[in-house]
Amino acid sequence: MTFQVSREEGLYYRQTLFNNARRVILKVGSAVLTDENGLVPEIIGHIARQISFLQSTGREVILVSSGAVAAGRRRLGVIKTPHEELKVKQALAATGQGLLMQAYEQAFADFRQPVAQILLTHADLSHRERYLNVRNTIHALFDFGVVPIINENDTVSVEELRFSDNDTLGALITNMIGADMYIILTDVDCLYTGHPLKDATARPVYTVAAINEEIERMAGHSTSLLGTGGMMAKIQAAKMVAACGGSSFIGPGRHPQILQALFSGELIGTFFLPGNGRVNRRKHWIAYVLKPQGFLVIDDGARRALVDLGRSLLPSGIVEVRGGFAVGAPVHCLDRDGTVVAAGLSNYAAADIEQIKGKKTGEIAGILGCKDSDEVIHRDNLVIMNRKEQPGSILI
Template sequence: MRKNLLGHVKRVVIKIGSGVISDQKGLEEGQIASISRDVCALRARGLEVVLVSSGAVAAGRGDLGITGRPQSIPLKQAAAAIGQSRLMRAYKEAFNSQGTKVAQVLLTRDDLANRRRYLNARNTLMTLLEYDIVPIINENDTVVVDEIRFGDNDNLSAMVTNLTESSLLTILSDVDGLYDKDPRKHPDARRISEVERVTEEIEAMAGGAGSLVGTGGMFTKVRAAKRAALYGAGTIIVNGRIPGILPRLFDGEELGTYFLPARDRMAAKKHWIAFTKKPRGKLFVDEGARRALMENGKSLLPSGIKGVEGGFERGDAVRLCDLDGVEFAKGVINYSLPELLPILGKKTSEIAAILGYKYGDEVVHRDNLVLNK
C-alpha cells in the first residue's frame, strides 16, 4: 500500500531536524554522511531531492561556550553565523564523496512573502535541480527578526514543498513518527501509521515541546503536514537517525507516519496567500459581505467594509473578519490603507471620483482570497 502511494513521487523535500544530525557536543558528521548516502540512493532511482536542514545553531554554539539552546536571539544568531558554514562544509564533503554537488540557499519569510522574490527563489531552485545539484535550504538565522521568521524549519519545509511543486514532504525526526501519546513517557504508546486528515484530535496527540537542540516539537511537524496536504502533497514523519531509512521508505516499508494529501488541493498561489504571505492588517465586514464571500464566491467590495485595523500597502495580505472580530478569510488587498479609508462603505462607482483613479472594483478579488476551513 505505501509503495503505491509513493510510486508517483518525482520530487521530494526532505527536512532534517537538529536532533537528527547533532547532539550536545555539536554536529554529528557521521549522521550527515549517512543521510547523504540515503539521498544519493534516492537520486539514483530518478528522484529530485530538495533538503531543508536545521543544525547551524547546534554547529556553532560550542564556540560561544553554550550548552543546550541559546536563550537570546543575539546568541542564537551568533551561533548560526558560526555554525552555518560548518554545516554546509559537512554536507559538501559528505555529498562530494558520493559524486554529488550541493548548493546553499538561505531564506527569510520576507523572501517568500513578496510574490516577485518568491518566484525568483522558485526559479533558482528549479535551475539547481535542472543542473543536478541538491539545494540545501535553511532559514537565514543571522539576520532574521521575529517579523520575518518562519518560526521553525518544519513550517519552512511545508512552504518549500509548495515553492518547488514537490509531491512529498519527508520530515526526518529523532522519533519514529506520531504516537497516540508521548512514547517517552508512556511505554504503551502506539505509533499511528497513517493519517487521512489532520483533525483537532490529531493535533492534540502532537502537543508538547521539542528536543533541547531544535525549535519544533511534533505539533509543528503535524502542522507542516497539514499545510503540505492542502497543497496536494503527502508527508511522512520518520526517525532520521536510522541508517538507510529513506531507501526503505521508497521500497514500501510501513515506517513512520504517513499523512495523506488533501482531496481538494489548494492552488499554489492560494496556498502562498494562506500560509506564506504574512497579514499586515484586518478588514471588518458586514454580514452581507461575509455571506457573499463565504457562500457565493464573490469578491470583497468597499461597500461591505465597516472598519480596518493595522497598516498595509497595496499588495499586502490582510485578514477578513466579521463585525465580532472573528476571522473567516485572508486575502491580498488592492488598495493601501490611506486609499481605502475614504472609500469604506462606498459603492464601486464612487471610487474613481473619490480617489481620482481606480485599481479595480474589488478591494480583495476572489482569485486572491482564501477562506478559512
C-alpha cells in the same frame, strides 16, 4: 472527529504515493543532526547516502537542514542561556553554517553527489520577483543533478525577516516548486493519540487523511528535545503541503535506513495524505508566504460569500479594519470570532477601507472621491484558509 482506516488501505496509499514521488523535499532538524558534542558525522553520512540513493533512482531531492547554530555553539563553546541575544545567535549561525556545509560536502563526496548551498530569509520569498528567482535557481540545480541544501539565513534574519521554523520553510519550498512529497525527519517516532509516557492507551498514528482539530490536539502529546518547531509546527507544515496537493511524512531521523524503509513500504512514522483541493502557486504565495500587514473583520454574510460562493470581498461585508496598510498589501480576513477565513491582496489602503466599510459599492466614489475597484479584495487575489472541518481518517 476521526475515523480509522484499515492497515491495508494505509499501506496502499503510502506505497502508491512514494512510488509516484519524483520530486522530494527532505527536512532534517537539529535534534537529529546534533548532540552535546555538536554535529554527528555518522547521521550526516546516513542522510547523504540515502539522498544519493534517491537521486540515483531519477528523483529530484532538496535537503532543508537545520544545525548551523548548534554547530557554531559547539565550536565556540557558548553555553545556551534562557534569554540569549539575537546577535549571539547570529554569530553562532555564521560560525556553524560553514561547518554544516563542510560536513555535507564531505559526506556527499563519498557518493560523487554535488551539492549547493541556498540561504534564505522570509524577504527572499515575500518579494515576488526574488521568489521566482529562487525557484528558477533550484530548477537549474536540478538540471545539473545537484542537491540543493537550504537553510534560513540566521546570520542576517531579524524577527520580521524570519520564518517561524525550518518546518515551515520546508513546506514553503515544497509548494513553491510543486514537489510531490515533504519528508520531515525528527527525534520523535511519529504522532501519538496520547502522551506515550503518561497514557497507557496511547497508540501511534500511521496515516492521516485530513488534519482537523483532533489531529492537531494529538500534536501536543509528542515533544521534541531540540529544535524550534515542535510537533505542532510539523503538523501545520503538513497541512500547508496538503492544501497544495502534496503528501507529507513525519518520522525518526536517526533510523539509519529511514528513506529506504519508507520507499519500500515499511509502516513507520506518520504519513499525511494530500488534500482534495489544490491551491495554485500564486495563491499559495499569497496565503502562506506573505505575512499579513493588517486584518479585516467580516460579517457572517461576507464569510458565506467568500467560503461557500467563491465571491470577492465587498466593502459592505467589512465591520472592522485593524492595522495600517497600503494598496496591494497582504491582509487576512477574520470572522467575528477571530478565526482566519481568508488571505488576500487589498485593493484599498486601510484608511480608505475605514471610510467605506459597511457601504455599498455604488457609494465608494462619493465617499473617497474616486473608485479604483468595486471589490476590496478580488477573488483572483483571495484564498480561503479555513473551510468546514473534515474528519481525519487515521490508521493506528
